[in-house]
Amino acid sequence: MKHMSKIVLLMGALAVSACTGAGRFDSADSGVGGSDFDAGAGAGTGGGLGDPTSPTYFQQAIGDRVLFVVDQSSLTSEAQSILNAQAQWLITNSDYVAVIEGHADEQGTREYNLALGGRRANAVREYLISQGVSASRLKFVTFGKERPIEICSEESCYAKNRRAVTVIAGGLTS
């Protein structure tokens, strides 16, 4: 059983990184968001992509974020497949907790966007719980439109800013 779930996890991770991860991270690396992303990766425990139990692996191979349609918090099928892999990783690496950060693009009023970011983060949290991750390991927070990763005022940037990011935080034991 254990063997089986690992294989599934690995396949899931590969599939996700193949179909959704690459393009997004490439463009993030080339844009202003790149430094943010690199900093996040560097803050990991030093385990490279090769160590599937590292937060860096979670962030880069599994994919730490899902994107949303304008003014929506429902999860697309693409988002669900990323979250399936996130859930599997979290179940396997049970020492870690996560904070899910919900964000909105700048096309909205400040306080509504806070609520909208909260809705998005909570949608991710509830989905991960439905996939078997313990609720006690998942916190969520909204940043509204306060922390965009892309700063242009065009849909290409907005699309990346309407996101929920699962941030792996220190282990339960640490």
Added chain:
Amino acid sequence: MLYRMREMLCAVLAALALTLTATAQAAPLRIEITEGVVEPLPFAVPGFIAENSGAAEWGAKLAQVVADDLIGTGLFDQINEEAFISRPTSFATPVQYADWKAINAQALIMGAVTVSGDGQLTVKFRVYDVFSDSELGRGLQFQGTTDGWRRMAHKVADAVYSRITGETGYFDSRVVFVSETGPKNERKKRLGIMDYDGANVQYLTDSSSIVLAPRFSPTGDRVLYTSYATGFPRIHVLDVGDTRSRILETQSDKMSFAPRFAPNGVTAVYSLSEGSNTDIFTMDLASGQSSRLTNTPAIETAPSYSPDGGRIVFESDRSGSQQLYIMSANGGEAQRISFGQGRYGTPVWSPRGDLIAFTKQHKGRFHIGVMRTDGSEERLLTASFLDEGPTWAPNGRVIMFTRETQGASGQSNLYSVDVSGRNLKRVRTPGAASDPSWGPLQ
């Protein structure tokens, strides 16, 4: 003849209101930024006469602030000092009306200033209705420390504005706001406080964590705001006097934001997020006792009390998009008041009670607008890439708001506009700024 000036301005205001109403009826949802034919009223304000040697440096400065306040309303026009025929040398000398009529000064403001040995400034003034050869109202005098000299000038201007327009002034007031630095994706924010005209900026917090949407208490002694000091958005209350703040003990495991004081200053109304749902609650600030006002699965936020404290206007997306609603201050059933095209948010009740200011999003543009409390007579006052978060001047005649420019180098600034849609202008701040909250007349 005593009321000639007031009548003229009132007639102008009334004519403007008629024009706006007429166009509003013809096309209620069109942007209405009319450049009407309001002729500003010409006034003269000679430098205040220094009545002792220590006061010499203050005369011109005081007159300048008075003039700037009046010109800033868009309703007055200053006559250049070079045009003056006579120059008053004593506050007691009778006014030579003919000299002021000749340069078409309809109002004349005469002031005098003395400074005592211990640094007390005494400012007195009289206003004259030049074309009726008479004084308008009676002379008044203000006293304070030299540090507060601008406030004394604002008080003079408030009195002049009030006597000529019949409205309460708004110059001796302050604004709390968010001061911003850094790029969009790493913006640093801290709370600032300043005079309404951007003078005397002080900072109330540092920028170690994100702070948002401060709101003045009715007396201006405290500020409610949202801070990420805990890592999560939580409402804090700050004492303006000593800048100490404390977290408002809403439910500690839930995010709270969008706070606003009730007119009684002892109750706050705010939003609390639970799961995917955001509802409106009130709290007694002294006891910490809270109660729920809305209970739907929708996002309900941006609550604002009516001036009598009896009702609350707020935004909700219960219909599927952001719209404005009014409910009793005790909660219960709410009436939707916004029915135009687009999304409506951040409603703020006018201190006069008659209007609701709001942010509207329609076809990719943002507008600041006003409507009556039943939702009728909607008028949009501004249009830009991103205008949001109106706040009312204490007399309900002017609205200040945030305007953010587009693109990677986009920046926020404060703007003000008359409720008529006229006199749109940027408010002077030391750097980028957002989320103004206009305090009371001091």
